[in-house]
Amino acid sequence: MHELSITKTMLDLVVEQAQENGADKVEGIRLVIGEMSGVVDDCVRFYFEFLSKGTIAEGARLSFRRVTPKARCRGCGKEFTLNGLDWICPHCQTTRIDIVEGKELYLESIEVP
Numbered sequence: 001m002h003e004l005s006i007t008k009t010m011l012d013l014v015v016e017q018a019q020e021n022g023a024d025k026v027e028g029i030r031l032v033i034g035e036m037s038g039v040v041d042d043c044v045r046f047y048f049e050f051l052s053k054g055t056i057a058e059g060a061r062l063s064f065r066r067v068t069p070k071a072r073c074r075g076c077g078k079e080f081t082l083n084g085l086d087w088i089c090p091h092c093q094t095t096r097i098d099i100v101e102g103k104e105l106y107l108e109s110i111e112v113p
């Protein structure tokens with residue numbers, strides 16, 4: 001489970017950013033998670049509740065924005081949404097594709113009072 005270290009890193013960043021802004025509490029945290037990043041929301045939530053205890057981020061509301069995977073075909077150069085495990089260009093049927101979106105994992109914003 002790599003969610004534990006991800007959540008820990010995210011929490012450190014949140015606390016750091018809140019303190020830089022002079023806040024003594026964090027109300028909400030917004031994360032962007034690509035569907036191909038392999039990160040499970042519920043795991044992050046679980047670890048967050050556990051790790052944030054006693055920090056200024058305790059009790060903060062977590063929200064997630066999922067990013068649908070997108071690929072670009074190396075053959076015809078078109079971009080398309082990836083559906084499940086069908087890694088084939090719908091335009092020219094080649095399997096030579098590059099993932100351009102969907103592996104994201106970052107902190108989008110935090111809410112402080």
Ligand SMILES: [Zn+2]
Pocket residue numbers: 073074075076077078089090091092093094
């Ligand atoms: Zn193509």
